[in-house]
Amino acid sequence: xxxxFVKVVLFGALTFAATTSFISCKDYDDDIKRIDNxxxxxxxxxxxxxxxxxxxxxxxxxxxxxTGTLTIVDSxxxxxxxxxxxxxxxxxxxxxxxxVILKKDGTEVSSATLPTxxxxxxxxxxxxxxxxxxxxxxxxxxxxxxxxxxxxSIAAIKKDGVIIGYTVTDNGESSNFYIxxxxxxxxLVFVPEAYLSGVEAxxxxxxxxxxxxxxSQTVTEKGEIWNAPLxxxxxxxxxxxxxxxxxxxxxxxxxKQISKLVLSAxxxxxxxxxxxxxxxxxIDLEKCSITNGILKVVFNGNSEAIQKIxxxxxxxxxxxxxxxxxxxTKVVNSDYAAIYKSVxxxxxxxxxxxxxxxxxxxxxxxxxxxxxxxxxxxxxAEPLCEVAYNNKEGIDxxxxxxxxxxxxxxxxxxxxIGTGDKTIANDKLADYGLKLVYSLSDYYVGDNKTLxxxxxxxxxxxxxxxxxxxxxxxxxxxxxxMPLVRVELQNAANGEVVNVGWIKVKITRGDVAGTDYPxxxxxxxxxxxxxTYNLLFxxxxxxxxxxxxxxxxxxxxxxELKSSSTNASGQKIATLKTxxxxxxVELNDADPNVETVCLAWTVTSADQVNAVNNNNGKLIATATxxxxxxxxxxDVTITFTATxxxxxxxxxxxxKNSEYWYNNMxxxxxxxxxxxxxxxxxxxxxxxxxxxxxxxxxxxxxxEVSDDFKLDKISYQYIFSDKNNNVxxxxxDGATYTLTVAANGKELYxxxxxLVAKIVGNNVxxxxxxxxxxxxxxxxxxxxxxxxxxxxxxxNECSMRxxxxxxxxxxxxxxxxxxxxxxxxxxxxxxxxxYTVKMLDLVYLTDWRDYKFAKGTSASGxxxxxxxYYTYYGVESIVADIANITTNMNGNxxxxxxxxxxxxxxxxxxxxxxxxxxxxxxxYKNNGNNVQAFKVKxxxxxxxxxxxxxxxxxxxxxxxxxx
Numbered sequence: 002x003x004x005x006f007v008k009v010v011l012f013g014a015l016t017f018a019a020t021t022s023f024i025s026c027k028d029y030d031d032d033i034k035r036i037d038n039x040x041x042x043x044x045x046x047x048x049x050x051x052x053x054x055x056x057x058x059x060x061x062x063x064x065x066x067x068t069g070t071l072t073i074v075d076s077x078x079x080x081x082x083x084x085x086x087x088x089x090x091x092x093x094x095x096x097x098x099x100x101v102i103l104k105k106d107g108t109e110v111s112s113a114t115l116p117t118x119x120x121x122x123x124x125x126x127x128x129x130x131x132x133x134x135x136x137x138x139x140x141x142x143x144x145x146x147x148x149x150x151x152x153x154s155i156a157a158i159k160k161d162g163v164i165i166g167y168t169v170t171d172n173g174e175s176s177n178f179y180i181x182x183x184x185x186x187x188x189l190v191f192v193p194e195a196y197l198s199g200v201e202a203x204x205x206x207x208x209x210x211x212x213x214x215x216x217s218q219t220v221t222e223k224g225e226i227w228n229a230p231l232x233x234x235x236x237x238x239x240x241x242x243x244x245x246x247x248x249x250x251x252x253x254x255x256x257k258q259i260s261k262l263v264l265s266a267x268x269x270x271x272x273x274x275x276x277x278x279x280x281x282x283x284i285d286l287e288k289c290s291i292t293n294g295i296l297k298v299v300f301n302g303n304s305e306a307i308q309k310i311x312x313x314x315x316x317x318x319x320x321x322x323x324x325x326x327x328x329x330t331k332v333v334n335s336d337y338a339a340i341y342k343s344v345x346x347x348x349x350x351x352x353x354x355x356x357x358x359x360x361x362x363x364x365x366x367x368x369x370x371x372x373x374x375x376x377x378x379x380x381x382a383e384p385l386c387e388v389a390y391n392n393k394e395g396i397d398x399x400x401x402x403x404x405x406x407x408x409x410x411x412x413x414x415x416x417x418i419g420t421g422d423k424t425i426a427n428d429k430l431a432d433y434g435l436k437l438v439y440s441l442s443d444y445y446v447g448d449n450k451t452l453x454x455x456x457x458x459x460x461x462x463x464x465x466x467x468x469x470x471x472x473x474x475x476x477x478x479x480x481x482x483m484p485l486v487r488v489e490l491q492n493a494a495n496g497e498v499v500n501v502g503w504i505k506v507k508i509t510r511g512d513v514a515g516t517d518y519p520x521x522x523x524x525x526x527x528x529x530x531x532x533t534y535n536l537l538f539x540x541x542x543x544x545x546x547x548x549x550x551x552x553x554x555x556x557x558x559x560x561e562l563k564s565s566s567t568n569a570s571g572q573k574i575a576t577l578k579t580x581x582x583x584x585x586v587e588l589n590d591a592d593p594n595v596e597t598v599c600l601a602w603t604v605t606s607a608d609q610v611n612a613v614n615n616n617n618g619k620l621i622a623t624a625t626x627x628x629x630x631x632x633x634x635x636d637v638t639i640t641f642t643a644t645x646x647x648x649x650x651x652x653x654x655x656x657k658n659s660e661y662w663y664n665n666m667x668x669x670x671x672x673x674x675x676x677x678x679x680x681x682x683x684x685x686x687x688x689x690x691x692x693x694x695x696x697x698x699x700x701x702x703x704x705e706v707s708d709d710f711k712l713d714k715i716s717y718q719y720i721f722s723d724k725n726n727n728v729x730x731x732x733x734d735g736a737t738y739t740l741t742v743a744a745n746g747k748e749l750y751x752x753x754x755x756l757v758a759k760i761v762g763n764n765v766x767x768x769x770x771x772x773x774x775x776x777x778x779x780x781x782x783x784x785x786x787x788x789x790x791x792x793x794x795x796x797n798e799c800s801m802r803x804x805x806x807x808x809x810x811x812x813x814x815x816x817x818x819x820x821x822x823x824x825x826x827x828x829x830x831x832x833x834x835x836y837t838v839k840m841l842d843l844v845y846l847t848d849w850r851d852y853k854f855a856k857g858t859s860a861s862g863x864x865x866x867x868x869x870y871y872t873y874y875g876v877e878s879i880v881a882d883i884a885n886i887t888t889n890m891n892g893n894x895x896x897x898x899x900x901x902x903x904x905x906x907x908x909x910x911x912x913x914x915x916x917x918x919x920x921x922x923x924x925y926k927n928n929g930n931n932v933q934a935f936k937v938k939x940x941x942x943x944x945x946x947x948x949x950x951x952x953x954x955x956x957x958x959x960x961x962x963x964x
Contacts, residue, residue, distance in 0.1 A: 586600070
């Protein structure tokens, strides 16, 4: 129905101009400073002021630029003020031809098209607001026009030259205030109560109930008893006036300008013929009202003519308001809405504060309860709410009550509309002919029959305050009492009781502030032994007892240490918060009548290490004193804090023997034993100590440390760093290996199971697993040797680690043997017995020093005899990989084309490949035709103690002899 209304008003072009003048907190020169936002004449914020006034019209809004005082006179002639900024510079917003235009001193600053399709009278300047960024919004949508550097402003909104309201923005929070009846009513929009087949609708209701009556109000420990209808027969009825609600536009319209309201009704067909119409009696304007921009229309009619909910037709109506305008009148029509009849029953009072999806009913109100109709139900239960004894405003119990019911069709048989309970808000009860009545319900407690309600509580309407007898000023003796209030849902016309429930209220001290004493214990040098910090008697007296205004006796009578255990001495151990450290115990003095209860916080060495590893060294422990019984008091906490200062060390100056270090003193090199040097066995075990001066590392401390970390208590060891974990390396077997380090740091693995290297004592020992050999031999010693990261680990006598700033370094594992191809060697086709070449004429070997496996002279000029290296390095074989020989014969790619794929008549074979020191020969034979010259590439694999190394020999094959 609303869509149709919008279509009606969206005609023509925007022909009027609306102007908004306002002053902003900051202009372009940014020369206005913020002042505080305290209220002058009233103790509330601008937001509170707006909440109190709502959308009800005000009579005036004024602003004193010199003092920054904003004054509002509300509809009841009450003047209230608050402080905003002073001397706000002048701006103007003009709405014209569908655009919003920002001007300063009459000059346009910026403009943009309004973000709305509304034109004509439907345009509402009261929807203009300004946000924290100074952006101007219409109906919460940005207009793309911004006030320069504005965070606060006051805007006078004008339409057709008339001020209709103000937008006040304070720190980005906007509040709108509308002048009463500044403009005439322009539109009415129906507020739906329900939807009937998708159509906005309201209800004509009939209420049925069975009344409750008093059975006994004799004051006992169990309280009063009412006769609750156990088998409802719906013997009582209420047929209230019908009520419809409409939004008025503009906000600020009052009933003063409306001279007549008329509702007209009709039956609209789904199918079938036209039905008899629903007639509405004249509307009594005295019963109608406008609150917060909502028009309430109360009316009667022949409800029996309203179409039933299951009929093929629906009854619809619209509202016509006659408005006095400029000495004349005009009629404003609402959109159409449907009306249907329903029956409301099964009324029950419920707890409005209950957080459940289906809110609990008040005690004694529900006939599903065993104590229905009995105050005893509430007396036995926990209090529903609390009020402080000195709270003069009291507690409004209406905020804890709402009315539930079920809705049914006016048909035979009746069918429930919806599922479960529905709710009537308290401010709508009168629409249904209902009201709530609150009364004290007395009962006594104890053998002395202490009255809980009439003696300790006052009740005015729904507001309860505490008292003691006739004493209402500071009634401290009421604390702990629990008065009972009976809530009656009544027929407003005759006082019959529709439902009864009870609310028990506890009178408390109110919210008594606790305190938190931060006990800063300073820095703690990491140590092997526990450290204890004491909360001393003066701290407890000054920062706890005195601050709370309590004696020691009072404090410990009210509070107790939150604890679930004791130590061997019977002292309470405080329950700490999750993630805190150490143990706090309560130290009771031997003379409890005089001395002070203190606390002691102890952190162990494990706590210290845990804080370093997980909390940047921050230690914290919170001892909490909780109220024993008076839950209105907040907790008292003592928060111990300390910071663990971790020691640090580094290599002493000159400790690294610089000639043993490479790559800016970050790398060391590891190799097999030099031939002829003890133990002369080609072993691969290197003592890391040898790279330090004196063949042992030395260290220095970088900061002050506890005695436990003095260097004379420190030992060292080498481990593989965890930075090696998940590093991927290539092997010369074509595989990719992932490195991992054992938990103790002493073993380095490939792919989780193949040991690559281990540390024994101070020696790093390379291993002879297949994976270790493949990784070692991927690169020559002077190209990119396999490298692992080592850590120097320093620990003290209690196994705490002394961190090093430079303890990590790289270990390069040098490949022991290299193989290279000789040049100038060739085959000749068609020689007798084939053409044979010695393997050691095709390739030569060197070790990690570049010494050849022959007699020679080193790059440094040293003569050596390397003929024994074949035996020393355990060279088992030098093998030509016959199957993978490739050729350029017939124009093929020598790098990829296999010889056997080109011809099977040329045979290359090897003999005696494992004869140490000789390694046999390789022979070329052609069993086919004459051939011209071509080339072959022969892969060669050398197998030795530490794995295999590979090369390839390129050889010419000369053409057939004599051809």
